[in-house]
Amino acid sequence: MGKVYCIGKFEFDSYAEYQEALDDIEKIRYMSKKMDINEPGVAQRLYTLIREGKIVFKSVIGDDYLLYLSDLVAEDYRSMSRNSFGRRMTKRLQQVSPSQVIGALCMAGAVVCFLIFLGSEYRDQQKAKELEQLKSEQEISAASGWLSSKLLDVLKKPEMEEELVVAETKTVENEVHAAEFTEPEGPKILSKYQKLYEKNSDFAGWITIPGTEIDYPVMQAVSESSEFYLDHDFDGKSDINGSIFLDSRNDLEKPNDNMVVYGHNMKSGMMFGGLKEYLDKNYWQEHKSITFDTIYEEAEYEIIAVCLSKVEEDDSSFKYYDFIDAGNKKAFKRYVENIKALNIMDEDIEVSYGDKLLTLSTCNNYTKDGRLFIVAKKCEKK
Numbered sequence: 001m002g003k004v005y006c007i008g009k010f011e012f013d014s015y016a017e018y019q020e021a022l023d024d025i026e027k028i029r030y031m032s033k034k035m036d037i038n039e040p041g042v043a044q045r046l047y048t049l050i051r052e053g054k055i056v057f058k059s060v061i062g063d064d065y066l067l068y069l070s071d072l073v074a075e076d077y078r079s080m081s082r083n084s085f086g087r088r089m090t091k092r093l094q095q096v097s098p099s100q101v102i103g104a105l106c107m108a109g110a111v112v113c114f115l116i117f118l119g120s121e122y123r124d125q126q127k128a129k130e131l132e133q134l135k136s137e138q139e140i141s142a143a144s145g146w147l148s149s150k151l152l153d154v155l156k157k158p159e160m161e162e163e164l165v166v167a168e169t170k171t172v173e174n175e176v177h178a179a180e181f182t183e184p185e186g187p188k189i190l191s192k193y194q195k196l197y198e199k200n201s202d203f204a205g206w207i208t209i210p211g212t213e214i215d216y217p218v219m220q221a222v223s224e225s226s227e228f229y230l231d232h233d234f235d236g237k238s239d240i241n242g243s244i245f246l247d248s249r250n251d252l253e254k255p256n257d258n259m260v261v262y263g264h265n266m267k268s269g270m271m272f273g274g275l276k277e278y279l280d281k282n283y284w285q286e287h288k289s290i291t292f293d294t295i296y297e298e299a300e301y302e303i304i305a306v307c308l309s310k311v312e313e314d315d316s317s318f319k320y321y322d323f324i325d326a327g328n329k330k331a332f333k334r335y336v337e338n339i340k341a342l343n344i345m346d347e348d349i350e351v352s353y354g355d356k357l358l359t360l361s362t363c364n365n366y367t368k369d370g371r372l373f374i375v376a377k378k379c380e381k382k
């Protein structure tokens with residue numbers, strides 16, 4: 001292998017190439033002594049002289065120096081462009097009339113509002129996709145539960161009855177013995193909601209109003225953080241839309257006289273934003289039915305009142321959201337009288353002591369701290 005000559009990072013195969021590199025270094029040193037390359041325009045002049053062949057380099061060191069000059073020239077150009085743009089903008093702004101400035105600001109504001117709107121639309125679309133995914137999971141669970149029940153029916157055919165009787169006979173004694181030590185079980189979660197409950201144990205059920213956009217999971221608020229789902233979604237992530245949620249005082253295992261459900265009145269129409277449509281009597285008459293399943297029971301409700309109220313600070317004032325259990329006929333009658341006074345529909349309220357109620361509550365700006373709420377009565381199972 002021949003001798004290799006090095007200058008810094010550069011390697012040369014022959015002494016002649018090595019000598020040409022040394023000559024180029026001398027030229028660069030000479031130019032650096034005669035002129036300050038950092039002064040405006042100097043790098044540009046040197047770059048031009050080299051490109052035109054008036055200064056000649058013969059080695060890779062010269063080529064590397066030319067690349068260095070090109071970077072300086074590019075940076076000088078960007079700097080001059082920024083300064084020139086700033087001067088032009090300053091000059092133009094000095095020539096602009098106040099009305100033009102206001103117009104420009106209005107246009108900028110409109111653009112910002114539009115971008116905010118697009119962001120809101122994107123967020124709502126993402127929320128809708130997440131809810132659609134939850135609904136799909138619920139429907140898959142429901143289908144799975146139906147298939148399981150059908151499979152059990154098939155397994156319980158006549159030819160297997162004798163074997164089942166024998167097996168049951170052998171286990172009766174053990175079962176009786178075990179029962180003495182087993183606590184009573186609570187209601188069983190419906191199979192179609194089992195997977196959603198496993199994902200989040202705050203999941204309380206599902207609410208749907210046929211013919212409307214209201215079709216959401218319902219979360220169970222707890223007393224320790226009763227407002228958590230005002231700004232959190234099903235997965236517990238922060239979300240301006242929040243979730244539909246059940247009052248923390250309601251008990252799913254031992255249903256109360258009145259289940260109170262809350263949701264935001266979103267301008268996009270999401271959550272309980274669609275409830276304001278019930279201020280129109282025709283709309284109310286066409287959308288009276290509500291499906292509200294808890295994780296333990298499927299149920300249908302019929303809307304009997306559409307009311308306007310507000311958050312009351314006076315302890316003596318009627319607070320519709322505090323009616324959870326009637327306790328007695330007198331208290332129930334007093335509640336119904338207050339509902340009749342707040343009902344905006346000129347229809348009789350057909351409800352009796354012992355009926356199970358559902359209240360949907362959301363904000364309404366008809367007055368300060370205004371509320372729109374809908375009262376529905378549980379239908380008897382057919």
